[in-house]
Amino acid sequence: MPIQSFEDLLLHELKDLYDAEHQIVKALPKMAKTVYSSELKAAFEDHLDQSQQHIRRLEQVFETLNKKPARETCEAMKGLIAEGDETMQEKMDGLLKDAALIAAAQRVEHYEMAGYGTVRTFANLLGYHEASQLLQMTLDEEEQTDKLLSQIANGVNVAAMEEVAAPRK
Ligand SMILES: [Fe+2]
Numbered sequence: 001m002p003i004q005s006f007e008d009l010l011l012h013e014l015k016d017l018y019d020a021e022h023q024i025v026k027a028l029p030k031m032a033k034t035v036y037s038s039e040l041k042a043a044f045e046d047h048l049d050q051s052q053q054h055i056r057r058l059e060q061v062f063e064t065l066n067k068k069p070a071r072e073t074c075e076a077m078k079g080l081i082a083e084g085d086e087t088m089q090e091k092m093d094g095l096l097k098d099a100a101l102i103a104a105a106q107r108v109e110h111y112e113m114a115g116y117g118t119v120r121t122f123a124n125l126l127g128y129h130e131a132s133q134l135l136q137m138t139l140d141e142e143e144q145t146d147k148l149l150s151q152i153a154n155g156v157n158v159a160a161m162e163e164v165a166a167p168r169k
Pocket residue numbers: 021050051054112138142
C-alpha cells in the first residue's frame with residue numbers, strides 16, 4: 001500500500017509492530033529455555049505473556065481505526081532475532097551467554113520502545129485518543145521490561161565475570 005497520508009504512515013508503522021510482536025512471541029520460548037539464570041528465564045516467560053497481550057492490544061488499536069489487523073514484515077526484528085539465535089548457538093559458559101542474551105533482548109525492547117513511542121505520538125496527533133492510550137500502555141510495559149532486564153543484568157554480569165575468572169569445575 002502506498003503511503004500518501006499521515007494516517008497511512010501510522011498504519012504502516014502499526015503493521016510493522018504487529019509483525020514484530022508475532023516474531024517475538026515465536027522467539028521467546030526458545031530464549032527462555034536456553035538461559036541459565038532462573039530470574040532471567042522468568043523475565044522472558046513473563047514477557048512472552050505480555051507480548052501476546054501486546055498483539056491483542058494492537059488488534060484493538062486496528063479496530064478503533066476501523067482497519068483489519070495486518071502484518072508487514074519487520075526486517076529489523078528479523079535481524080535482531082537472527083542475532084539472538086546466533087548467540088544461543090554460540091558455545092559459551094552459562095552466565096556469559098545470559099549476559100549476551102540480555103544484550104540481545106534489550107535491543108529488541110529498545111526497537112519496540114521506539115516503535116510504540118512513534119505510533120503513540122502519531123495517533124495522538126491524528127486525534128485517535130483511544131488508540132494513543134492503548135499504545136501508551138504497551139510502551140509503559142516495554143519500558144518496565146527494559147528496566148527489569150537492566151536490573152537482572154547487574155547481577156548476571158558480575159556473576160558472569162566471576163565465573164569466567166574462576167570457571168566451575
Ligand atoms: Fe511488546
